[in-house]
Amino acid sequence: MSNSYETPESITTSPGQANSSMKQGKFNHQTATFEVEGFVHRVCRYGFEQWSAKPFSEMFASAPEGPDERADDGQERDDEPIKLSGCTNFEFESLIEVMYPLQLTGPPALSKEQWIGVLKLSRLWAMQEVATVAIERLSAMDLKPVEKIHLGKAHGVPTWLKEGYTILVDDLSKASLKEMTVLGWETAFRILWARDEISRLREATPNTGGYWVSAESLNCGYCYRNWSYQHKVPNAQTRCPNCNNVYTSSGHGVAIIDASTALRSTAPFLDDKPKIVADKVSEVFEEELKEAELRNTKVTA
Numbered sequence: 001m002s003n004s005y006e007t008p009e010s011i012t013t014s015p016g017q018a019n020s021s022m023k024q025g026k027f028n029h030q031t032a033t034f035e036v037e038g039f040v041h042r043v044c045r046y047g048f049e050q051w052s053a054k055p056f057s058e059m060f061a062s063a064p065e066g067p068d069e070r071a072d073d074g075q076e077r078d079d080e081p082i083k084l085s086g087c088t089n090f091e092f093e094s095l096i097e098v099m100y101p102l103q104l105t106g107p108p109a110l111s112k113e114q115w116i117g118v119l120k121l122s123r124l125w126a127m128q129e130v131a132t133v134a135i136e137r138l139s140a141m142d143l144k145p146v147e148k149i150h151l152g153k154a155h156g157v158p159t160w161l162k163e164g165y166t167i168l169v170d171d172l173s174k175a176s177l178k179e180m181t182v183l184g185w186e187t188a189f190r191i192l193w194a195r196d197e198i199s200r201l202r203e204a205t206p207n208t209g210g211y212w213v214s215a216e217s218l219n220c221g222y223c224y225r226n227w228s229y230q231h232k233v234p235n236a237q238t239r240c241p242n243c244n245n246v247y248t249s250s251g252h253g254v255a256i257i258d259a260s261t262a263l264r265s266t267a268p269f270l271d272d273k274p275k276i277v278a279d280k281v282s283e284v285f286e287e288e289l290k291e292a293e294l295r296n297t298k299v300t301a
Contacts, residue, residue, distance in 0.1 A: 037089040047099040091118070094114035094115070095121045095122070095130070097114075112141050116138065122134055146179040150182065156293075161292050172191070172192075194281065197284075
């Protein structure tokens with residue numbers, strides 16, 4: 001069985017000769033050579049110039065011509081690469097995979113750690129389109145509340161920041177003690193303070209529902225008034241097993257022995273809790289949310 005392949009007639013395999021009559025085509029990409037943590041990468045410039053115009057345009061303008069010159073042996077020179085700081089080789093290679101994907105089906109399937117690296121560098125180098133893709137991919141990975149807070153602070157993602165705080169203020173069991181320590185004592189304290197404020201509000205704010213009384217605290221009014229007997233009231237329409245009076249129609253009513261524990265003001269309706277939590281998060285973490293929003297706005301501007 002032959003392994004030979006026929007060359008299409010439209011493709012010539014003979015070496016071309018320099019011809020002054022040749023015209024420059026649409027594509028004529030220059031390359032740039034970067035060094036990150038001792039690793040050298042030669043990539044096309046166009047991605048960096050398109051997605052992060054200002055930082056890299058200035059970088060390329062001040063860089064030596066070496067990356068685009070040919071050495072004596074015909075190979076591109078790598079002896080004068082542009083050295084990048086503030087990133088790891090792992091992060092840089094993850095970014096390159098997104099900027100120059102090897103498949104035609106959209107962004108590559110990267111791990112969470114890789115996408116975090118892409119988000120970090122896209123924020124560092126003002127690559128808003130790349131950052132948007134990274135945020136979308138990470139949001140689909142079901143980040144934990146603590147991760148949302150940490151990444152939201154670090155990379156200016158206000159949506160994550162508010163979502164993370166809202167989840168923990170509403171239900172602290174969503175984070176372990178170890179995870180909470182990652183946030184730092186000040187942040188942890190503010191989360192606890194916000195939860196306490198909401199609890200006080202729900203316990204102390206009456207509404208049109210009046211007051212709630214625990215059924216276990218109700219006793220027959222006639223028996224208690226006459227003999228200090230404490231006979232529980234099983235039902236408002238039921239007769240007292242001791243005096244045979246019906247509580248609601250006899251006129252004797254019921255007796256509440258310890259009002260301090262039996263009576264409590266009604267809390268806001270459960271349907272209001274999400275709004276209460278959201279409002280409290282906006283109040284307690286106002287400065288952080290504003291800062292994240294400002295960073296995000298600067299990048300998108």
